[in-house]
Amino acid sequence: NRSNDGNDDCCPPKKNIKFLFPGDSGWFDGLYEIGEKYGPYDLAACPIGIYTPEHFMKPCHMSPDDAVRMMTAIKAKKAIPIHWGTFCLAAESIIEPKDRLEKAMENAGLDKSTFPAWFIGDTIVSS
Numbered sequence: 001n002r003s004n005d006g007n008d009d010c011c012p013p014k015k016n017i018k019f020l021f022p023g024d025s026g027w028f029d030g031l032y033e034i035g036e037k038y039g040p041y042d043l044a045a046c047p048i049g050i051y052t053p054e055h056f057m058k059p060c061h062m063s064p065d066d067a068v069r070m071m072t073a074i075k076a077k078k079a080i081p082i083h084w085g086t087f088c089l090a091a092e093s094i095i096e097p098k099d100r101l102e103k104a105m106e107n108a109g110l111d112k113s114t115f116p117a118w119f120i121g122d123t124i125v126s127s
Helices: 030-038 064-073 095-108
Strands: 009-010 020-021 041-047 076-082
Touching: 030 064, 041 064, 064 076, 064 095, 076 095
Parallel strands: 020 041, 041 076
Antiparallel strands: 009 020
16 A cells, blocks of 8 residues: 555654554455554554455455554554444445454454454543
């Protein structure tokens, strides 16, 4: 993903938290390089929705499985799911990304609390 479409990382000065916001991103192997060069990240906002039909959406959107791979590739300690559950813009149901994220974390053997499949609008307190 070589375009400058608002993807950015930041480090808030008061908290010294390293955060990655990838925006609309599809999976690409360069995420490993980002993890090596700029990681680890304390928190990443990983997109988990609008991924079907995959033959059409995959270059620009991540599935929940891709998002879990992204979290690992960029060396994020925690992630929050974004880009899902607001509008029906793809073939998957509006709730499917949440369910698939839970399964993807389980399949990867990762602690589900590090990438919780919560609903838009939920309040999450993290240390």
